[in-house]
Amino acid sequence: MAKLWGGRFRKATDKKVDDFNSSIRFDQRMYRQDIRGSIAHATMLGRQGIIDKSDADAIVAELKNILKDIENGKAEFLIDAEDIHMNIEKMLIDRIGDAGKRLHTGRSRNDQVALDIRMYLIDEMAELSAMLAETMATFVELAKKHTDTIMPGYTHLQKAQPVTLAHHLMAYYEMFRRDYERLCQCRARTNIMPLGSGALAGTTYPLDRGYVAQMLGFSDVTANSLDGVSDRDFVIELAGCLSIIMMHASRFSEELILWSSGEFSFVEMDDAYSTGSSIMPQKKNPDVAELIRGKTGRVYGDLMGLLTMMKGIPLAYNKDMQEDKEQIFDSIDNVKMCLPVFCDMIRTMKVNTSKMYEGAQGGFTNATDAADYLVKKGLPFRDAHSVIGNMVFYCIENNKAITDLTMDEMRSFSDMIEEDIYEAVSLEACVNGRAVTGGPSKLMTQSAIERAEEYLDKISNGKDA
Numbered sequence: 312m313a314k315l316w317g318g319r320f321r322k323a324t325d326k327k328v329d330d331f332n333s334s335i336r337f338d339q340r341m342y343r344q345d346i347r348g349s350i351a352h353a354t355m356l357g358r359q360g361i362i363d364k365s366d367a368d369a370i371v372a373e374l375k376n377i378l379k380d381i382e383n384g385k386a387e388f389l390i391d392a393e394d395i396h397m398n399i400e401k402m403l404i405d406r407i408g409d410a411g412k413r414l415h416t417g418r419s420r421n422d423q424v425a426l427d428i429r430m431y432l433i434d435e436m437a438e439l440s441a442m443l444a445e446t447m448a449t450f451v452e453l454a455k456k457h458t459d460t461i462m463p464g465y466t467h468l469q470k471a472q473p474v475t476l477a478h479h480l481m482a483y484y485e486m487f488r489r490d491y492e493r494l495c496q497c498r499a500r501t502n503i504m505p506l507g508s509g510a511l512a513g514t515t516y517p518l519d520r521g522y523v524a525q526m527l528g529f530s531d532v533t534a535n536s537l538d539g540v541s542d543r544d545f546v547i548e549l550a551g552c553l554s555i556i557m558m559h560a561s562r563f564s565e566e567l568i569l570w571s572s573g574e575f576s577f578v579e580m581d582d583a584y585s586t587g588s589s590i591m592p593q594k595k596n597p598d599v600a601e602l603i604r605g606k607t608g609r610v611y612g613d614l615m616g617l618l619t620m621m622k623g624i625p626l627a628y629n630k631d632m633q634e635d636k637e638q639i640f641d642s643i644d645n646v647k648m649c650l651p652v653f654c655d656m657i658r659t660m661k662v663n664t665s666k667m668y669e670g671a672q673g674g675f676t677n678a679t680d681a682a683d684y685l686v687k688k689g690l691p692f693r694d695a696h697s698v699i700g701n702m703v704f705y706c707i708e709n710n711k712a713i714t715d716l717t718m719d720e721m722r723s724f725s726d727m728i729e730e731d732i733y734e735a736v737s738l739e740a741c742v743n744g745r746a747v748t749g750g751p752s753k754l755m756t757q758s759a760i761e762r763a764e765e766y767l768d769k770i771s772n773g774k775d776a
């Protein structure tokens with residue numbers, strides 16, 4: 312096939328180089344954006360009198376036909392037409408001749424690809440945002456059912472202080488809310504229109520960049536032509552957002568893996584979200600959670616690949632940048648695959664509330680509250696810490712919980728201790744006494760849930776965070 316850029320060449324491209332160079336395999340998914348961009352560009356060219364209005368009309372009409380044909384599987388993409396941009400331009404020229412040849416006036420593939428990838432990512436970000444909203448809602452829904460479900464909170468994976476499952480789940484709500492905001496901010500920075508940057512140094516044609524931006528829904532135009540074609544910050548930023556989303560999903564997945572082990576038994580995954588073993592008949596494995604944890608590494612890999620690909624590129628466009636696509640597409644595909652199963656897995660799992668309660672009873676999770684009890688009776692905190700430390704040591708030696716101690720045993724550690732200590736160090740008192748803003752008390756958690764529901768309401772009406 313003759314290349315659209317073949318004039319300067321006397322030999323055909325080597326077949327292996329065609330295969331090597333070609334990105335149509337993976338960039339064909341941007342056909343909608345490419346056509347939308349070309350329609351805006353052609354319309355603007357006609358409006359500015361850069362090409363005849365009749366040519367502009369013919370281009371726009373045929374691009375719409377091409378879109379339909381691609382959508383109906385009637386268009387064929389050619390490897391040696393290199394990429395989606397030249398495949399579509401070639402189809403156009405084959406169909407309408409000279410008018411089609413005028414489309415690329417005042418445009419380069421360098422600003423064209425920058426435009427297409429921005430538009431593509433903006434469209435994907437809208438879907439990702441919706442999935443994140445769904446993820447947040449999943450955590451809130453489950454939290455609502457578990458404001459009274461006491462469980463041990465951990466630091467260093469050692470039992471620390473009692474919390475509720477609702478409080479734990481609402482921590483993840485916060486993470487995904489930040490992810491949602493990050494994505495909105497990333498989208499705003501991506502939503503800048505690069506067409507008019509040309510190959511690198513703009514163009515001599517009197518393009519109306521603002522009009523194109525407006526037609527395509529961009530909020531502004533890029534400010535520097537060299538930057539316009541060679542900036543991929545927004546791709547890396549999105550890969551960063553996706554990595555953080557996966558990191559959060561992976562942390563909860565890891566917790567579910569631990570919690571569904573026989574040692575914890577805090578949750579049981581639904582049969583539909585677990586798999587068996589080919590040899591061990593008794594096994595029920597949390598594969599979905601493990602795969603989410605595993606795919607996180609792959610999304611990080613995409614981020615590293617993108618950062619590394621960009622780090623040595625002199626201005627402006629270089630072909631290395633074609634490598635941005637497979638990596639960001641892979642990240643997007645994986646996050647879009649993970650989030651819905653992540654939500655379903657959480658929605659369907661069984662929570663073993665009594666195991667959680669039992670877990671909170673062991674490990675002296677109320678020791679801080681015992682110390683605080685003495686502080687409220689007037690002892691300085693450091694002294695109280697030491698008294699209760701001795702009490703815990705005694706309990707461990709005698710295989711008892713703090714609440715198992717008799718009044719006499721209690722008072723051997725401090726004569727400030729009275730009958731009311733039993734109530735003060737009950738798990739319920741430990742949790743509900745933590746009524747500080749952001750704390751796990753039932754009231755605080757309920758107000759956190761209310762705020763979350765308001766937020767979800769706001770964003771479901773299409774408002775940015």
Ligand code: ARG
Binds near residue numbers: 334628630632
């Ligand atoms: N397929 C190319 C890419 O994805 C399009 C831009 C090509 N420009 C060029 N001068 N070779 O980056």
